[in-house]
Amino acid sequence: MEKYDVVIVGAGTAGCMAAKVLASKGFNICLIDRKNSRSIGDKVCGDAIGKHHFDNLGLPYPSGEEKEGDIKGVKVYSPDKNSVFNISGYGLTGFIINRYAFGQRLLRYAVNAGAVLKDEVHVSGPIVKDEYVKGVLAVDVKTGKKIEIFSNVVVDASGASAVLRRNLPPEIGVETSIGKDDIVVCYREIRQLKRSVEDPGFCEIYLDQDAAPGGYYWIFPKGATKVNAGLGVSLRLSNPNPKNNFYMHVLSQDLFKSSEMIDGGSGLVPTRRPLDSFVGNGIVIIGDAGCQVNPIHGGGIGPSMMGGKISGEVIAEALEKGDVSSRALWPINVRFMKSYGAKQAGLDIFRIFLQGLTNEELNYGMRYQLITEEDVLKASLGEEIHLNIGEATRRIFSGLGRLGFLKSLYMMAKTIREVRRLYDEYPSTPDAFPEWREKITEVFKRAKRLFWR
Numbered sequence: 102m103e104k105y106d107v108v109i110v111g112a113g114t115a116g117c118m119a120a121k122v123l124a125s126k127g128f129n130i131c132l133i134d135r136k137n138s139r140s141i142g143d144k145v146c147g148d149a150i151g152k153h154h155f156d157n158l159g160l161p162y163p164s165g166e167e168k169e170g171d172i173k174g175v176k177v178y179s180p181d182k183n184s185v186f187n188i189s190g191y192g193l194t195g196f197i198i199n200r201y202a203f204g205q206r207l208l209r210y211a212v213n214a215g216a217v218l219k220d221e222v223h224v225s226g227p228i229v230k231d232e233y234v235k236g237v238l239a240v241d242v243k244t245g246k247k248i249e250i251f252s253n254v255v256v257d258a259s260g261a262s263a264v265l266r267r268n269l270p271p272e273i274g275v276e277t278s279i280g281k282d283d284i285v286v287c288y289r290e291i292r293q294l295k296r297s298v299e300d301p302g303f304c305e306i307y308l309d310q311d312a313a314p315g316g317y318y319w320i321f322p323k324g325a326t327k328v329n330a331g332l333g334v335s336l337r338l339s340n341p342n343p344k345n346n347f348y349m350h351v352l353s354q355d356l357f358k359s360s361e362m363i364d365g366g367s368g369l370v371p372t373r374r375p376l377d378s379f380v381g382n383g384i385v386i387i388g389d390a391g392c393q394v395n396p397i398h399g400g401g402i403g404p405s406m407m408g409g410k411i412s413g414e415v416i417a418e419a420l421e422k423g424d425v426s427s428r429a430l431w432p433i434n435v436r437f438m439k440s441y442g443a444k445q446a447g448l449d450i451f452r453i454f455l456q457g458l459t460n461e462e463l464n465y466g467m468r469y470q471l472i473t474e475e476d477v478l479k480a481s482l483g484e485e486i487h488l489n490i491g492e493a494t495r496r497i498f499s500g501l502g503r504l505g506f507l508k509s510l511y512m513m514a515k516t517i518r519e520v521r522r523l524y525d526e527y528p529s530t531p532d533a534f535p536e537w538r539e540k541i542t543e544v545f546k547r548a549k550r551l552f553w554r
């Protein structure tokens with residue numbers, strides 16, 4: 102019987118980080134991916150990552166072929182393009198990376214630390230016995246042979262496909278399915294341009310509920326004449342086709358005249374608060390599988406690495422104690438919620454609010470700076486959102502017959518404060534969890550009823 106201390110499914114950013122942490126502590130780690138080792142890291146992505154993630158994780162900054170650009174800030178355009186928020190500052194400076202080269206670096210970290218890589222192995226589900234996850238069922242893609250691999254702890258780091266999470270039985274106690282209204286589907290291309298972008302240091306984000314309902318489209322420069330551009334649409338809204346919209350609204354722009362596609366593809370982003378719990382007996386769920394992405398801009402590389410690091414450290418402690426119950430793994434929840442999950446949940450309320458706005462409301466909101474550029478920066482870092490609504494603004498909006506919009510804004514800010522308070526009370530053990538989960542679920546249900554009229 103093939104058995105390890107930990108089996109990690111998915112050698113993406115989350116899985117490699119968890120494998121690196123655990124293997125460097127001397128544990129026996131099996132890292133599985135359905136891709137060939139040479140393709141690991143090749144993922145449809147916006148390729149943007151903040152510098153602060155490298156600082157927080159103690160990782161060297163990208164350099165050489167891995168770095169394709171420096172980000173000084175982000176420009177956010179209103180649907181009518183009359184307002185542009187120019188946001189720069191520590192949280193929004195960073196890099197445009199070569200995603201493949203970066204993914205290969207993380208894979209090297211894991212393998213050099215001693216993790217055993219099983220590539221071209223497709224996992225189909227967990228092995229569950231006596232209310233514990235004990236291993237995984239898989240197929241060797243090269244031979245077609247069915248295999249079983251056992252371990253004390255299994256980590257689901259399989260990205261948006263969440264192959265283990267989706268197949269867990271109810272007694273494990275984690276959410277298995279994610280609502281369609283919490284998923285954005287994207288189409289993205291990397292294009293060689295015939296002309297230069299205006300400002301290669303700035304990532305551009307365009308809000309437009311017609312072109313990208315419930316999402317946005319982006320143009321991220323990879324140097325002066327290459328871009329990563331894409332468009333994301335919420336799955337909440339009937340049957341969107343992001344590729345059609347991308348061709349219609351983005352590629353039709355002058356910037357792309359005679360440009361050539363280098364790479365194209367689609368991907369899903371879970372844009373919601375993190376799973377309420379990432380752990381069960383013998384199982385931990387991290388990265389996109391655990392919904393650890395920033396719900397506003399969809400940045401998930403940094404948070405997934407953070408999820409990998411935290412889970413690696415806590416799993417190591419649990420293995421040393423010889424207890425891999427959900428109670429022993431619970432500090433993963435507490436540490437992630439404190440360091441990032443609480444901010445992410447607040448931003449999720451902001452996301453739900455934004456998705457309910459019309460283009461007209463977005464135009465007004467940005468034109469009258471109801472939230473300032475500085476506050477958008479703070480919000481993106483997870484700090485409190487302050488509304489910039491004085492008496493003069495109230496009079497203007499009253500004159501425009503749009504007091505309802507201001508009321509929604511107040512409700513959004515109030516709900517974020519309520520969510521923050523609830524996360525301050527995140528249970529330190531599993532005992533109080535059912536009651537906490539009921540409360541948080543109710544707040545999010547209410548927010549959707551309120552903002553998605």
Ligand SMILES: Cc1cc2nc3c(=O)[nH]c(=O)nc-3n(C[C@H](O)[C@H](O)[C@H](O)COP(=O)(O)OP(=O)(O)OC[C@H]3O[C@@H](n4cnc5c(N)ncnc54)[C@H](O)[C@@H]3O)c2cc1C
Nearest residue numbers: 111113114115135147148149224260368388389400401402
């Ligand atoms: C279009 C798009 C744009 C994005 N832009 C950005 C951005 O600019 N910045 C940013 O920070 N984030 C961005 N993200 C999000 C970011 O890419 C993810 O949050 C991040 O990669 C999550 O890492 P992960 O390790 O959880 O999953 P992944 O990186 O997806 O890795 C999962 C791994 O699991 C493997 N796997 C899956 N199923 C199985 C199975 N059954 N058996 C074996 N192996 C399996 C896969 O092959 C893969 O290697 C974007 C996402 C998309 C879709």
